[in-house]
Amino acid sequence: MAWDEWDQLKTEALDRQQAGTSHMQLNQYPGDSGPGPAPTTPGSTGDLNVNQQDLSKIGSHAHTLYDQLWDQARLDNTSVDKAASDLASQGFALGSGLQHVSNRWSTQLNSVLDACAHISNHMQVTKKIHDGDEAYILRQVSSIDTLDAGFDERVGTAGGKNPIYGEKK
Structure with missing residues (x-):
């Protein structure tokens, strides 16, 4: 953000404040353009599906590259x-330019090599x-089911008093 833009925003905010408008602004979607209601059924959003063959292809292509x-x-x-040193020692400005290009090429190539290695390694462990x-x-869902099943072994009818405690005297 440029300094002039910051000054303009401060001036506009001060003008709004002096005009008596609200001091807070919430950024949000308009009421009719939101993403829609949340899905109500668990199966409507689908399950996480990771295909080993797809991951292997991506990792393999990254490794090949x-x-x-x-x-x-x-x-x-x-x-x-x-060559850059020889050109520079002979008084050619091209020598320093060639050295600069060589250094930049190596730096950029190393960045791409690092990215390829990262992708390849990531795809190997993602699955x-x-x-x-x-x-x-x-495991978590299974333990909840087991715990819940223990509560289904009620004494007496559901909603009724437990006869084990007896009647009040």
Whole structure:
């Protein structure tokens, strides 16, 4: 945000304050353009579905790209740096420009290589993590069902007094 824009916003806020309008503004969707009501049935939103084949393809493509970049896109720094040094020592401005391009290329290439490695590694562990989450959720739901089943073993009719406590005297 530019300084002029900040000054303009402060002036507009002061004008609104002096005009007697409200001092608070909530940013929200207009009433008729929201995302709609929340789904009422659990199955209407679907379940988390992770397909191992899809994750494997993404990870494999990222790994292949990494290997290709490593083999074909890296500059031979010794020859490029030597050429830049030779040109600079002979008084050519091109030497420093070549060195700058070489440095930038290496920096950008390393960023892309890091991203490819991150994607590849992430795809290898994502399925395992989701399987673990699914197992955890299943254990939690199962324990709730077991606990709930214990409360269904009532003595007497539902809603009635428990005869074990007897009548008041």
